Amino acid sequence: MAEPLDLDGLRHEIDAEVRARRAAGDYPPGFERELDAIFARYAPPAASDDIELVTDEAEEAAGIDLAIPTASDKRGGAYVKRGLAKVFGWYHAFLVQQIVRFAGAVVGALRVLGVHIESLERATGHAARAHEEATRLPVPAHETDRDAPVVDALRGITGRVLVAECGEGDLLATIIGSGVDAYGVEPRFTSADNAIGRGLEVRNDDLVAHLRAVKPGELGGAVLVGVVDRSAAGELLELVDLVVDRLGKGATLVVVSAGPSAPVRGASAVNADLTPGRPVHPETWTYLFEARGFETVAVAESPAFEPVPGDTVQSKVLNENLARLFGPGAYVLVARSPLPLA
Amino acid sequence: MIAVHQFVPTLAPRDAVSTHYLRVRATLRAAGYSSDIYAMDSRGEVAKEARPFQTFRGGRSGESTWLCYQSSIGSPVADFVAARPEPLMVDYHNITPAAFFERWEPGMAVYLRAGRRQLRELAPRAQLAFADSSYNAAELDALGFEHTGVVPILFDRDDLHTEIDAATRDRLARERIEGSSTWLFVGQVAPHKAQHDIVKALAMYRRLFDPNARLRLVGFPLSKAYVEAVEHYVADLGLTGAVELAGSVPDAVLGAYFATADVYVCLSEHEGFCVPLLEAMHHGLPVVAYATGAVPETLGAGGLLLARKDPLTVATAVARVMDPALHAALVRAGHARLDDFSLARNEAALLDAVASVAGRS
Numbered sequence: 001m002a003e004p005l006d007l008d009g010l011r012h013e014i015d016a017e018v019r020a021r022r023a024a025g026d027y028p029p030g031f032e033r034e035l036d037a038i039f040a041r042y043a044p045p046a047a048s049d050d051i052e053l054v055t056d057e058a059e060e061a062a063g064i065d066l067a068i069p070t071a072s073d074k075r076g077g078a079y080v081k082r083g084l085a086k087v088f089g090w091y092h093a094f095l096v097q098q099i100v101r102f103a104g105a106v107v108g109a110l111r112v113l114g115v116h117i118e119s120l121e122r123a124t125g126h127a128a129r130a131h132e133e134a135t136r137l138p139v140p141a142h143e144t145d146r147d148a149p150v151v152d153a154l155r156g157i158t159g160r161v162l163v164a165e166c167g168e169g170d171l172l173a174t175i176i177g178s179g180v181d182a183y184g185v186e187p188r189f190t191s192a193d194n195a196i197g198r199g200l201e202v203r204n205d206d207l208v209a210h211l212r213a214v215k216p217g218e219l220g221g222a223v224l225v226g227v228v229d230r231s232a233a234g235e236l237l238e239l240v241d242l243v244v245d246r247l248g249k250g251a252t253l254v255v256v257s258a259g260p261s262a263p264v265r266g267a268s269a270v271n272a273d274l275t276p277g278r279p280v281h282p283e284t285w286t287y288l289f290e291a292r293g294f295e296t297v298a299v300a301e302s303p304a305f306e307p308v309p310g311d312t313v314q315s316k317v318l319n320e321n322l323a324r325l326f327g328p329g330a331y332v333l334v335a336r337s338p339l340p341l342a
Numbered sequence: 343m344i345a346v347h348q349f350v351p352t353l354a355p356r357d358a359v360s361t362h363y364l365r366v367r368a369t370l371r372a373a374g375y376s377s378d379i380y381a382m383d384s385r386g387e388v389a390k391e392a393r394p395f396q397t398f399r400g401g402r403s404g405e406s407t408w409l410c411y412q413s414s415i416g417s418p419v420a421d422f423v424a425a426r427p428e429p430l431m432v433d434y435h436n437i438t439p440a441a442f443f444e445r446w447e448p449g450m451a452v453y454l455r456a457g458r459r460q461l462r463e464l465a466p467r468a469q470l471a472f473a474d475s476s477y478n479a480a481e482l483d484a485l486g487f488e489h490t491g492v493v494p495i496l497f498d499r500d501d502l503h504t505e506i507d508a509a510t511r512d513r514l515a516r517e518r519i520e521g522s523s524t525w526l527f528v529g530q531v532a533p534h535k536a537q538h539d540i541v542k543a544l545a546m547y548r549r550l551f552d553p554n555a556r557l558r559l560v561g562f563p564l565s566k567a568y569v570e571a572v573e574h575y576v577a578d579l580g581l582t583g584a585v586e587l588a589g590s591v592p593d594a595v596l597g598a599y600f601a602t603a604d605v606y607v608c609l610s611e612h613e614g615f616c617v618p619l620l621e622a623m624h625h626g627l628p629v630v631a632y633a634t635g636a637v638p639e640t641l642g643a644g645g646l647l648l649a650r651k652d653p654l655t656v657a658t659a660v661a662r663v664m665d666p667a668l669h670a671a672l673v674r675a676g677h678a679r680l681d682d683f684s685l686a687r688n689e690a691a692l693l694d695a696v697a698s699v700a701g702r703s
Contacts, residue, residue, distance in 0.1 A: 005671050007643060014648075014659050021654060027550060032653060035542045038578050042571035044445040061448075189652070204650065 019197045051114040055107060062103030064096050127232060130276040134230055137275075139191050140268045142170035146256050146332050149300040150223055151178045153254050153334040159220020162246075164207045165227050169195030171256070175223070176200070182223075185210045208235075211242040221252040229258050230275035237288070244292045250339040253294060254332060255285050261304045261327040282333050294335040304329030344703045345376035345407040346431075346696055349395055351417035353379060355386035356590060358495065358617035359435050362474075363412055364391060365496035366433070369689045370696070374703035376405065382419050395419050400428065408700045411464065413437065416456025424464055431699060432464055432471040432487070435495070436478045436614020436636070442534040447565045461485055470699045472692075474615045477636035489699075493692045495615055498685045502597075502624050510591075510598035514558075518602065522554035523664050526603035526627065528596065528618040529610070531572065531587065532564040536651075538572050539609040539632075543656035545579045550654075551661045555584070557607075560599050562590040600625035605663055608632065609651045616640050620683060623676030628663050630656065644679025645672060 021027070044057070068085035072078045085092075121128070150171065154161060157180060166172040166184030168191050175182045184202040186192040192204035203210055207227050222243050231239060247253060258264070260279045264272045272278070286296040304326040308315040348367060354360050363379055370377035381392035395418075401407025411423045413434045423430060437458050440451040465471075465486040473479040474495040482490045518524060525544060529535045537559050544557045563569040569587065576585045588599065606622035608631040615636050622629050622645075629645025631637050638647055648659055663669055697703075 005643065005675050007646060010646065010662065010668070011648070014655065014662060017658050017662075018655050021550075021658070027546070027654070031546070031549070035545060035579070035653060039538050039542070039571065039575050041578075042574045044567060 015196060019193065022193070051110075051117060055110045055114055058103075058110060059107045062100060062107055064100055064103075066093055066096055068092055127276045130274060134271075134275045135187065137271050138267045139165075139167040139188060140226070140258075140271055142167065143330065144170075145302065146300075146330060147171060147174045149298070149332040149334070150254050150256060151175060151180075153252055153298065153332070154178070154180050154182075154221055154223070157221045157252055159248060159251070160218070161221040161223065162210075162214075162219055163223045163225070164210070165225055166195060166200075166202060167191050167226065169198050169200045169202060171223070171225065172200055172202070173198065180221075208239060208242060211239075211246055214246045216245050217248040219247050219251060221254070222247060223254045223256065225256045228255055229279040230271065230277050232277040235277065236280070240288050240292065244289075244294065244337070247337055249337060251337050253289065253335045253337070255335075256332050257282075257330060259301070259304060259328050259330045261329065281328065282331050285333050285335070289335040294337050296333060296335045298334040299331055301331040302329045343376055343402075343405045344374075344700050345401045345405050346370050346410050346700060347377060347398070347401075347407065348379045348410045348412055348433075349398075349419050349423050350379060350381045350392070350412040351383065351414040351419050353381045353384040353388050353392045355388050356593065356596075358497075359412070359414075360388060361501070362435070362495050362497075364388065365498065365685075366410075366692065369496065369692055373693050375696070375700075376401075380419075382417055395422055398422075398426075400426075406700070408696075410696075411468075413461050413464075414457060415450075415453040416460060420457075420460035420464065424460075424467060429699070430464065430468045431696070432461070432468045432482075433493070434461070434471060434473040434478050434482055436473075436475075436481070437461065438532075438534050438612055438614075442532070442612065443565065446533050446567045450565070458485075470695065472695045475636035475639050477639055478614050491695055493695050494683055494688045495617060496685060496688050496692065497617060497620055497683055499624050499680065502621060504597070505594040506597040506601050507592070507594040508598075510595045511601055514598060514602040517556070519554040522552050522556070523604040523660070524602060525555065525557045525605055525607045525660065526560070526599055526622070527557070527607055527609075528560045528599070528621065529608075530561045530564040531559065531569045533568050534612040535561070535610045537568075538575055539651055539653075539656075540607055541572065541575055541579065541581065541585055543607070543609065543651070543653040543660070544585065545581065546653035547657035547660055548581075548584070550657055552664075557581075557585045558588060558599055558603065559586065560588045560591055560596060563587075597625075600627065603627055604669075605630060605660055606645075607656065607660065608637065609656065610634065610637065613637050613640075619645070620680060623680050626673045626676070628669050628672030629676060630659050630663055632656075642679050642682065644676045 068089065070078055070081040070085050072081055151174060154175060161175065161180050161182040162185060163172045163175060163182055164185040166186045169184060172182055172184040184195060184200060185205055185207050186195060186202055187206045189204055192202050195202040257279045260281050282299045289296060303323065305322045308318045348363055350363050353363060367377045367379055379392040380395040380398050382395055384392035407428050408431060409423050409426060409428045410431045410433055411420060413432055415437060437454055440454040443451040443454060462485045468487055470489050471482045471487040472491045472493040473482055474493065476492055479490045479492050527537065527540055531537055540557060544555060548555050573587065576582060606627040606629045608619065610632065611634060613635040619629055619631065619640050629641060631641055631645055631647055632651040633647040633649055641647060646659055646663060648655055663672060
């Protein structure tokens with residue numbers, strides 16, 4: 001009798017070998033990207049990439065042949081087709097002219113739209129480019145001082161907890177270590193891969209795409225990190241709608257934010273500057289969650305400045321003025337959905 | 343007498359779903375139902391198996407007549423059954439999301455969207471809707487069908503390419519280099535089947551593990567633009583000669599492709615069931631597949647499912663599968679999995695589903 005196959009074990013072995021090969025530089029790091037770039041040369045352009053090119057293609061397709069094809073592999077087939085073409089030629093021409101006129105009008109409308117979209121993109125600073133750039137930026141360093149309020153908020157929770165974006169998995173590992181059933185979502189392949197390499201359950205996916213695949217009410221909690229600090233206003237609203245829908249009754253929602261006035265240097269500065277959105281205030285989350293039936297139950301803020309030490313009157317006044325000047329720093333906000341009525 | 347007539351957009355030879363239609367008819371007839379197939383388009387060797395759908399005038403007097411719509415891309419057949427007075431059941435094999443075709447074949451995307459819209463419109467009319475996988479059944483639920491169930495595709499191992507075209511087998515065997523592996527994928531050449539990802543993985547595999555490895559892609563070229571892109575890709579990667587796009591082939595030729603391959607690799611982005619996985623298992627090929635759509639449900643523990651399909655992961659997985667002991671174990675696992683799709687069991691599921699609304703014949 002043959003041993004039963006351990007497919008999970010095999011997958012883990014394959015993942016480990018892939019990570020080892022990547023780490024050892026067994027193949028040029030740019031090879032994968034090069035393979036993608038070669039295929040992209042032959043893929044049709046996406047509408048958002050080059051609307052002019054797409055419109056040109058549509059225009060080309062709109063030109064329908066007035067001549068009816070009469071070639072045939074069958075004996076006598078060409079004669080029959082030529083005869084039919086002669087009989088129906090007027091009707092074919094009548095239809096073609098109408099279709100070409102319709103298609104021409106649609107292409108014309110597309111061109112007008114394209115001009116408007118391009119001027120809109122110029123006016124808004126090419127948000128699509130900023131998004132693309134954001135996907136290449138490094139994951140900001142994990143700030144451990146925000147872990148404790150997150151773990152406290154999730155204590156005793158029932159159901160699965162989504163941690164997104166989980167980066168290299170530091171916060172996720174801490175949450176799991178506290179006994180919570182949690183998994184992560186991370187859009188950056190390398191970070192997701194590193195987190196998986198630590199034995200964590202992490203999906204390499206875009207958060208919104210992942211949430212769309214989750215059933216309504218399925219999650220016991222969600223911890224939102226990273227994405228909340230770089231999404232444009234419209235994207236934030238969509239994200240809030242989705243995550244609220246996927247959480248069950250009595251669920252806990254935690255937002256971990258660098259804060260709207262957090263001082264940033266190094267890689268975090270690049271992240272802050274080259275992303276379409278910016279961190280919002282805790283009051284904004286409260287407003288958004290309350291409108292969707294959630295209640296903000298705690299906000300743990302860190303100052304956005306180095307406080308002046310001591311408890312003298314002068315240091316107190318200085319710290320109050322610094323707080324006025326710099327506003328709130330990083331924070332952890334906890335909200336809860338109401339439990340069903342008994 | 344109870345009649346259950348199928349209405350299908352297309353009945354075509356060498357097509358898994360068309361084979362299912364014919365087997366549904368045979369199963370219903372054997373169980374005592376009256377059953378015919380009405381199609382918009384029937385072609386090739388099976389052309390005579392269907393009648394034009396417009397010729398349907400209703401059942402014979404004294405007969406309780408049901409219509410079974412075999413859902414597909416947008417088709418006048420759906421509008422026809424929607425307007426008929428007879429009670430309706432729907433059999434769903436999945437409609438590929440139009441997004442896969444938008445860039446490549448905008449015309450096809452229009453038909454796919456129309457198919458989904460028509461399916462939604464049929465929901466209030468249908469007394470029953472069944473699908474060949476839970477994945478597809480979940481889509482029916484989402485579209486608003488009230489009574490849904492799963493009836494796996496009627497698949498008979500005995501039908502599978504028992505004949506092997508000797509000339510093709512000899513040619514493929516001659517092209518083989520001793521000690522190197524041959525990958526196989528069978529399916530329409532189309533964006534959602536992601537043949538370009540298999541080519542990409544092969545490029546990585548040849549670089550890291552086996553410079554003489556080959557890939558054979560068999561299937562009808564559904565998207566001309568996509569096929570051309572894959573051909574250019576193969577050429578640019580220096581894989582001309584190592585990758586063969588064989589097109590649609592007769593059963594005996596397909597048997598030769600299965601007989602001369604070492605591993606079946608499926609990296610589709612979307613599958614509603616994936617019959618070729620069963621064929622690969624039947625032919626004793628270990629399966630390496632990307633876990634998407636209904637693939638995990640169909641493959642079960644019969645092959646190696648991958649959560650990611652980056653070329654390094656796929657190449658590493660195939661290299662592991664080429665280990666003789668693992669290769670043999672996966673072949674055994676595939677054969678064991680096939681037992682779950684026995685024809686008798688699936689025919690019984692179909693008859694139970696039909697009887698639950700139409701009554702037993």
